[in-house]
Amino acid sequence: MSAALRILEPGLLTTVQDLGRIGYQHLGVPTSGALDPVSFRAANILVGNAPTEGALEIAYVGPRFIIEADSVNLACAGAEVSVDVLDDEAAVNGVRYSSMQSFRARRGQVVRVGQTAGWSLVYLAVEGGFDIKPVLGSVSTYVRGHIGGWQGRALAAGDTLPLRQSSAGKRDEFRLEGLDLTRPSRFRVVLGPQNTRFSDTSIRAFLDGEYTVSPATDRMAMQLAGPRLEHIGGHDIVSDGIAQGSIQVPGHGQPVILMADRQTTGGYPKVATIISADLPALGRSRIGDKISFQEASVEEAQQLRRTLLQQIDAIPSRIVPAHRTSDDLTTCLLTHNLISGIANAQLSLSVE
């Protein structure tokens, strides 16, 4: 029997992502991929997947979906979010989970992911992953180009996302503890490549000022509002490459940070580039957040990258068996009495 998640409500912008489509920028294909690769990996690790497995990137408002598999093992990681497992479509109350923990659901149950808090994004991984064919080596969704993911677009009601695994494995439930997702007080940038096309006064204003993430922000570009930058010699340049985190300044003088779905090349001068270690925190920032910048050298940036990669490598060591409080235990036992099946037999194993 085929296994799937059937989407009842898609949420605000829910897409399948992985760590990106690498190696095709010379054909004009953006890398795409998870905006917050740290939380993305954490979600996969929580359900025992390879950290690179495709997962759902959920922005602001989560989806509601029904389980069409014997049982599934799921986990959310990233922003704080409440996840309810309801017995069927009509049920109002269910068992509530939070992000950073794995949980199970069985056939016919409905999973409802709420609104994200703290950060904009949360990732939802399924043990075994989605059975989706990669396009150009990746299952990441590039919505503008209709490439990859689920039919090249964000999820919609009625979509049936096929799963590779028809029942959850015999593993305990886990919790992820102490993953540091705090944001840097200032996002660090390496100046350039076209910083010489701005006046010193403008660059000073950019580094000293405070910007607000504007509502026009999407997976392609984070639009900022704050101190204006003045160009030297106009705002049109002959197109060159755009790295993730590049901060370009169009004619209106407001900086625009180019994100995962950025165009591969562009013709506006780029004043600076966010360092790679700060990109995950930038990616999970919310509309309305205040953002400021601080200059860093390439060497400092690479040292910070090393630290971030060490933090990512340490995620599996932060996974601990899910301990339950007495309240949780009651809920769990009640659930167990009402329903039967492998999923709940497994659930009870993790009760101490």
Added chain:
Amino acid sequence: MTEYNVLAAGDTALIVDFGNQVDLNVSAKVLALAGRLNALKIDGVIETVPTIRSLSIYYEPLTVSAIGLERQVADILEHLEEAPATGRTCDIPVCYDPELAPDLEQVALQCNLHPADVVEIHSSRTYHVYMLGFLPGLAYLGDLPPELALPRRTTPRPRIPAGSLGIGGKLTCIYPMATPCGWHLIGRSPISLWDPALTRGALLRAGDKVRFKPVSLHEYRRVCSDGIVALPQPDTSH
């Protein structure tokens, strides 16, 4: 010796920049450098992206150092000889019928030409593919004859159909998918330069040569309905 600057785009990309210009000689250098660098298969180099005026080198700094890469680039550029043309030549059908060319008349007016002259001038050249960028499969072709050089439209269009043929400055291109656009549209091609079903996606590569073959509205519609892509399949060497 070639004049260039190596610029940092953050801590995981270097830009080898040859200056703010659209120039066939610069493009030849960019593409030759990309070819040589890719052939070296340097551990830690993730991908290279040739553009009109520069080569972006994306790298993993914990595997390969920026200084090491800069040295490799300098070494390649120092010994770079006149690069042999390696691209293929592709004929692309284009329909210049006014029905599919909303700006043809306006372009002719601004250039002091008859629309038929614009078509004749545009379709009688062999163009060089400077780069692919902005959208999957979008090839920037040049050089447009100076008689047709115009600044962008003052008001960009919010959405143009896939296949639209645009001109702007020294460049011309066919848009592989519907997109906002500020260029002047003087025709439309019935074939798609981006085919996600292809294993490599894009039909053109930087360094290829392109000729436009005018076709009638009738022929345009026939090719559209056949959906046959007559271009050579992309090679796998890049």
